[in-house]
Amino acid sequence: MRAAYSVLCVDILLAWRLGSISLVLAFLFIALTLVPFGVGPELALLKRLAPGLLWVVIILALLLSLDRLFQSDAEDGGFDQLMLSSQPLELLVLAKLVAHFIAIILPLSLVLPIAGFLVNIDIAALFPLVVSVLVAGPALCALGAIGSALAVSVRRAGLLTALIVMPLYVPVLVFGANSAQMALLGGGIALDAILVLAAMSLAAMLLAPLAISAALRGLAS
Amino acid sequence: MTDKSAYTYVQLDVHQLGVRRGGVMVISNLSFTVKAQAALMVSGPNGVGKTSLLRALSGLLECETGVAKLGQENLATNMLHYVGHGEGLKGQLTITENLNFMFDLLGEPDEERPNIDGLLSKIGLLQQRNQMASDLSAGQKRRAAMARLFMVPRQVWLLDEPFTALDLGGRVWLSEAVRAHCQAGGIVVAASHEPLDFATQYLTLEAGV
Amino acid sequence: MRIQKTDWLHYYANPHRFMGLAQALFYPLWVCAILTLSAGLYLGFQAPPDYQQGETVRIMFVHVPAAWMALFGYSFIAFVSILALIFRHPLGHLAARAAAPIGACFTLIALVTGALWGQPMWGTWWVWDARLTSVLVLFFVYIGYISLWRAIESPEKASRAAAILAIVGFINVPIVKFSVDWWNTLHQPASVSRFARPAIHPDILYPLLVMGVAFMLLFFALLITRMQSEILNQRARRRLGGDL
Numbered sequence: 001m002r003a004a005y006s007v008l009c010v011d012i013l014l015a016w017r018l019g020s021i022s023l024v025l026a027f028l029f030i031a032l033t034l035v036p037f038g039v040g041p042e043l044a045l046l047k048r049l050a051p052g053l054l055w056v057v058i059i060l061a062l063l064l065s066l067d068r069l070f071q072s073d074a075e076d077g078g079f080d081q082l083m084l085s086s087q088p089l090e091l092l093v094l095a096k097l098v099a100h101f102i103a104i105i106l107p108l109s110l111v112l113p114i115a116g117f118l119v120n121i122d123i124a125a126l127f128p129l130v131v132s133v134l135v136a137g138p139a140l141c142a143l144g145a146i147g148s149a150l151a152v153s154v155r156r157a158g159l160l161t162a163l164i165v166m167p168l169y170v171p172v173l174v175f176g177a178n179s180a181q182m183a184l185l186g187g188g189i190a191l192d193a194i195l196v197l198a199a200m201s202l203a204a205m206l207l208a209p210l211a212i213s214a215a216l217r218g219l220a221s
Numbered sequence: 222m223t224d225k226s227a228y229t230y231v232q233l234d235v236h237q238l239g240v241r242r243g244g245v246m247v248i249s250n251l252s253f254t255v256k257a258q259a260a261l262m263v264s265g266p267n268g269v270g271k272t273s274l275l276r277a278l279s280g281l282l283e284c285e286t287g288v289a290k291l292g293q294e295n296l297a298t299n300m301l302h303y304v305g306h307g308e309g310l311k312g313q314l315t316i317t318e319n320l321n322f323m324f325d326l327l328g329e330p331d332e333e334r335p336n337i338d339g340l341l342s343k344i345g346l347l348q349q350r351n352q353m354a355s356d357l358s359a360g361q362k363r364r365a366a367m368a369r370l371f372m373v374p375r376q377v378w379l380l381d382e383p384f385t386a387l388d389l390g391g392r393v394w395l396s397e398a399v400r401a402h403c404q405a406g407g408i409v410v411a412a413s414h415e416p417l418d419f420a421t422q423y424l425t426l427e428a429g430v
Numbered sequence: 431m432r433i434q435k436t437d438w439l440h441y442y443a444n445p446h447r448f449m450g451l452a453q454a455l456f457y458p459l460w461v462c463a464i465l466t467l468s469a470g471l472y473l474g475f476q477a478p479p480d481y482q483q484g485e486t487v488r489i490m491f492v493h494v495p496a497a498w499m500a501l502f503g504y505s506f507i508a509f510v511s512i513l514a515l516i517f518r519h520p521l522g523h524l525a526a527r528a529a530a531p532i533g534a535c536f537t538l539i540a541l542v543t544g545a546l547w548g549q550p551m552w553g554t555w556w557v558w559d560a561r562l563t564s565v566l567v568l569f570f571v572y573i574g575y576i577s578l579w580r581a582i583e584s585p586e587k588a589s590r591a592a593a594i595l596a597i598v599g600f601i602n603v604p605i606v607k608f609s610v611d612w613w614n615t616l617h618q619p620a621s622v623s624r625f626a627r628p629a630i631h632p633d634i635l636y637p638l639l640v641m642g643v644a645f646m647l648l649f650f651a652l653l654i655t656r657m658q659s660e661i662l663n664q665r666a667r668r669r670l671g672g673d674l
Contacts, residue, residue, distance in 0.1 A: 006325035010311065010318075017313040077307020083281055084298055085326040092326075146598055150591045154581045163574040164595060167567050168602055171609035178613065200605075211594050217283075218590035219582075244585045 003087035004095040011099030020068060021107050027061040028111070032118050043120045050121035051129050051180035057115075058108065058133065059169055062140055063162040069100065069148040070216075079216055089216065093209040097141050105137035128183035128190070132176045135194055138201035142208035143168040149215040172200060228376045228406030230257035231292030238287030240270065240277045247273050251287070253424055260399055260409040262417045265426035271412035272306070274426070275379045278410065279303040291377060291408075299329065301377035306385075308366035312355030316346055319354050320368055328373050335372055344368050345394070359386035370398065378402060380411040395419075445661050448521055452654045459651040466644035473637035489547040490634075495641040496540035497561070499649055500568055501603070503533025506649075507575070508600035511593035523589035526596060527579055528656035532649055534572035540565050564610045571599045 015021065035053060039045060046053075073079050082092050109130050116126050147165035151157035179193035233255040240248040247270040255261045263271050276282035278289055280298045289296040310319050320337050328334070341347040344364045349357060354365065363386045370378060378399070384392050396419040399409050403421075411417055474491035507526045514522025544562050545555050556562070578595055582588035 002328075002330065003326050006322055010314065010322050013318075014311060014313050076311065077305060077309040078311065080281060080303065080305055080307065081309045081323065081326050084279065084303060086299060086329045087326070150578060150595055151581065153584075153587055153591075157581070160574075160577055160581050163570065163577055167571045167574065167599065167606060170567050171602070171605045174609040174613045211598055215591055215594050219587050241586065242584075 001087075003085050004091045007082070007092050007095040008099045008102075011096055012103050015099070015103035020065060021104055023068075024061045024065050024104060024108060025111060027064050028057055028108070028115055029118075031057045031060060032115055035119065046120045047122055048184075050116060050119045051125050051184065052177040053119055054112065054115060054121070054129060055133075055173055055177035055180065059140075059173055061108075062104070062144055063165060063169075064158070065104065066144045066148045066161045066165060067151070067158040069096075069145055070152045083217065089213040090209040093145075093212045093216070094205065097138070097145055097205060097208065100141040100145065101137050105133065105141065109133050109137075122184055125180055125183045129180040132179045132194065132197060136172050136176045136197045136201060139172050139197065139204040140169070142201075142204035143172070146208050146211050146215075149212040149219070152216065153219045172197065175200070228374075229292070230406050231376075231408075232257050232259075233296070233377060233408050233410070234290045235278070236288050236290075238274070238277060238289070239285045240273045240282060241285055242270070242273050242282075246285075248277070248426075249286075251426075255408050255410060255422060257408070258403045258406060259422045260403055260411065260417075260419050261422040261424055262420035263410065263412045263424045263426060264414060266428065267414070269426045269428050271414075271426060272381055275303065275381050275410065275412055276305070278377075279379050296377065300375060301379055302370050302375045303379045303381075304366055304369065304383065305381045308354075308362045310354040310362060310365055313353065315351050315353055316341065316357070316365055317350045319365065320372070323369050324372050327369060332373055340368055340371060343371055360388050360391055363387055364391060364394075367395065367398075370402075376407050378407060378409040378411075380409065382413055383411050384413060384415060384417065392418075445521070449658065449661060452658045455654055456651075456658070459647060459654060463644060463647035463651045466640060466647055470637055470641035470644045473640055477633050477637050486547060486550045489543050491637050491641050493540055493543035493547055494638060495645045496536045496543060497565055498642055499645045500533060500537035500540050500565060502646070503529055503536055503649065504568065504571065504596075504600065504603060507533065508596045511596040514589070515593050515597075520589070523593065524657055524660060525653065526592065527589075528660060529649075529653050530572060530576050530579070532652045532656070534569065534576065536645070536649070537565060537569045537572055541569060558614060560611045560614050563614065564607050567606050567610070568603065571603070575599065 032054075035049075036046065039049070070079075073082070083089055085092060112130050112133065113126055116129065121129070144161075144165050146168065147161045148157075150164060151161045154160060175193045175196050179190040179197065182190035182193065235254070236252050238248055238251040239246055251274070253261075263274060265271055273282060277284045277287075278296060279301060281303065291300055294300075309323070311322070314322065317337055320340060321334075324334055324337075338347060338350065341350050344367060346357075346361060346364060349361065354362065357365065367383075383395055387395060396417075399411075399419040403409060403419075409419070411420070470491065474488055477488070477491075507529050510522040510525045510529075513519065514526065541562065544565065548557055548562070549555050575592060575595055579588055579592050582591055
């Protein structure tokens with residue numbers, strides 16, 4: 001367990017020192033700023049689009065940051081260390097996923113209200129939106145990591161990773177954006193959608209380490 | 222240098238090793254024995270499979286055929302140290318943080334954390350303890366990568382191109398460490414295309430073997 | 431040290447056996463495929479026009495079987511990938527890689543015919559209904575899968591990664607279907623099911639099933655052909671490049 005905990009701390013520390021979150025946040029705000037230029041600044045329109053729009057932009061920003069998830073490990077021989085460890089690789093990968101969640105998703109959720117105000121989000125939809133992102137966060141990290149792991153031996157794998165991960169993200173996006181959208185129609189948090197998201201996150205966090213470990217063992221040499 | 226308890230004197234036997242890489246059998250039916258307390262140097266032209274051999278022995282690479290035994294037991298990951306091409310250092314962590322992380326991954330749950338500062342002085346990097354790993358020279362990084370050898374005791378050392386980036390002082394230091402390790406019963410297998418002065422056994426790989 | 435259990439010498443033996451099998455199946459498969467396809471198309475044109483949609487309903491005879499094959503293709507890829515991983519048989523990886531572009535083409539045909547079918551009905555060239563959207567996502571799954579194969583240089587690494595992706599994607603497909611259905615329903619519900627009584631007239635059902643069989647035969651005919659050519663390709667490369 002010490003090894004897993006250490007991986008968790010080191011990955012969060014590295015994400016902090018490398019400033020990985022700034023890439024995601026920068027993309028978020030750049031994309032959001034472009035939207036009114038594209039569809040017009042009419043506030044009512046933006047209000048209607050806001051929850052789904054924010055979800056889409058979050059997904060895109062995550063797709064952008066995915067290739068860096070494992071790339072640095074691949075370059076500096078870090079995978080060898082993980083695989084030679086006394087702890088099972090699956091556990092260490094799970095620690096990496098949790099670290100990614102803490103380092104990327106949590107700050108993202110904190111910044112969401114600001115992003116929301118840029119697109120005139122309805123206050124009633126803001127809390128459901130943040131909840132949906134937090135609940136879906138583990139799924140987003142886990143599924144994204146699968147794509148990142150599969151493409152780890154490929155140079156400049158950003159687009160390939162995004163392509164692989166996109167179909168995996170569709171269900172999460174559907175339920176996530178919809179649960180936030182439902183709040184606009186009244187009724188607060190859409191519990192059934194949130195529960196589905198929670199189930200997806202749980203399943204993804206349990207199963208993704210298996211796929212990722214299998215991929216890393218074959219690929220990271 | 223490692224003043225841990227000595228290892229039992231056993232030899233490393235490799236039978237019929239077969240490793241596939243890039244679609245071809247880069248190593249096929251390779252058998253050799255490393256005697257107790259010996260340091261084997263594996264040489265051969267580039268691409269012949271020296272790295273693949275070490276990685277296969279370490280368990281990082283799956284072998285199709287063959288078995289390696291240390292004494293009576295199969296060679297397992299927790300019996301060996303592998304130091305490969307990459308240093309395995311995180312650039313954005315200090316040397317001290319890197320070594321602590323290395324130990325956390327490497328050590329068995331019941332193994333005690335070594336004195337990191339003591340370790341640093343052993344590898345001659347005590348001055349640099351709070352420097353970012355990316356700020357170090359290539360030779361210093363190599364030494365830091367070698368720190369794992371002294372961190373926890375393991376009988377077999379697998380070293381890939383160990384003299385790379387090390388200056389003369391570094392090479393002398395490493396040779397000393399290897400000799401001390403072998404003296405205590407350890408076994409070393411090192412792949413290199415330049416001469417290693419600590420080698421006591423030699424194996425040359427040829428293409429097509 | 432980790433050791434694989436299976437003897438890769440099989441690889442050098444089996445492709446010969448496989449090539450023999452492929453050669454034996456080649457002509458029968460193609461002949462049957464073309465015959466059934468012709469029969470299906472003939473029946474398709476014989477079927478009475480829909481009272482609502484007119485002649486354009488005939489596109490359904492291509493669209494629906496193509497959609498079936500799109501799904502079947504990916505299931506096939508996942509299935510042989512699992513076999514290849516468990517039994518470490520390289521022929522499985524070969525089959526998966528060969529099947530992917532075939533499945534992708536069927537998916538594309540399903541998408542295009544779906545659009546052609548829909549245009550007279552809905553007045554637009556594309557509409558985001560559940561069925562078409564799921565097939566579109568499936569198309570991206572195929573593209574991602576094919577791209578992964580092509581991006582990784584080493585054949586073992588590529589086959590390993592592709593197999594994992596195939597399995598992950600296969601688990602994902604029903605989840606996508608479930609999500610997309612939940613998201614939107616505009617398309618008419620799937621009107622043919624093997625286990626339920628079909629809700630449509632036999633005049634429409636039989637051509638549909640015949641076309642389904644025809645496409646299936648076509649799939650395997652194309653698969654055998656692609657696998658043969660890939661093995662011959664590898665042999666030629668080996669002879670020209672020289673093996674260790």
